[in-house]
Amino acid sequence: MKYDKETQLNLISIPDTELMFYPSYFSQQESDIILENLLTEINWRQDKIKLYGKEMNIPRLTAWYGDEGKSYTYSHITMNPIPWTPVLLSIKQRVEEIANISFNSVLINLYRYGQDSMGWHSDDEPELGKNPIIASVSFGGTRKFQLRHRFNKTLKKVEINLTHGSLLMMQGKTQECWQHQIPKTAKFVNPRINLTFRIIK
Ligand SMILES: O=C(O)CCC(=O)C(=O)O
Numbered sequence: 001m002k003y004d005k006e007t008q009l010n011l012i013s014i015p016d017t018e019l020m021f022y023p024s025y026f027s028q029q030e031s032d033i034i035l036e037n038l039l040t041e042i043n044w045r046q047d048k049i050k051l052y053g054k055e056m057n058i059p060r061l062t063a064w065y066g067d068e069g070k071s072y073t074y075s076h077i078t079m080n081p082i083p084w085t086p087v088l089l090s091i092k093q094r095v096e097e098i099a100n101i102s103f104n105s106v107l108i109n110l111y112r113y114g115q116d117s118m119g120w121h122s123d124d125e126p127e128l129g130k131n132p133i134i135a136s137v138s139f140g141g142t143r144k145f146q147l148r149h150r151f152n153k154t155l156k157k158v159e160i161n162l163t164h165g166s167l168l169m170m171q172g173k174t175q176e177c178w179q180h181q182i183p184k185t186a187k188f189v190n191p192r193i194n195l196t197f198r199i200i201k
């Protein structure tokens with residue numbers, strides 16, 4: 001891993017990915033304020049999935065914000081975006097300074113405790129297009145973000161701790177070639193919010 005002290009950028013060199021990780025992209029103080037705001041101001045919903053004909057709660061709360069008209073189908077759930085809040089817009093702006101592109105939507109996940117999680121998947125929905133640029137921002141308790149290659153089983157699983165105020169940029173072939181997940185943990189962890197800024201075509 002290459003680390004640039006000035007920008008705090010970690011270039012994570014894993015085959016078939018383009019990952020850039022900034023462990024403290026937002027300061028501690030900024031991050032505390034943002035976390036508090038998002039916990040109370042976001043319109044959290046409990047989505048359900050059908051498993052073998054049975055309705056089950058997914059193990060986290062979610063929300064979808066963005067430009068009008070950018071609806072998105074995610075695990076068979078179609079979401080219409082809620083208009084941006086001022087705090088979401090300010091996070092988006094900060095992230096766009098690095099990404100050099102303009103995002104039009106954000107999926108937000110709230111992991112209330114260690115038993116909340118997200119299973120293996122790639123963000124490869126057709127509306128994201130080929131080789132999407134996704135900016136993943138985290139606030140709250142640190143959780144492990146794991147990656148596994150979809151085709152080359154000789155490559156080991158990779159793990160990144162997504163810390164309070166961190167930014168992980170995923171681009172290139174990351175989604176095409178790798179899956180990622182947030183596993184459950186038996187350890188005590190504070191609530192965590194993750195925002196993935198995306199471009200819906
Ligand atoms: O919570 C995270 O860090 C990952 C979220 C994620 O993979 C997604 O929203 O697609």
Ligand SMILES: [Fe+2]
Nearest residue numbers: 121122123180
């Ligand atoms: Fe994802």
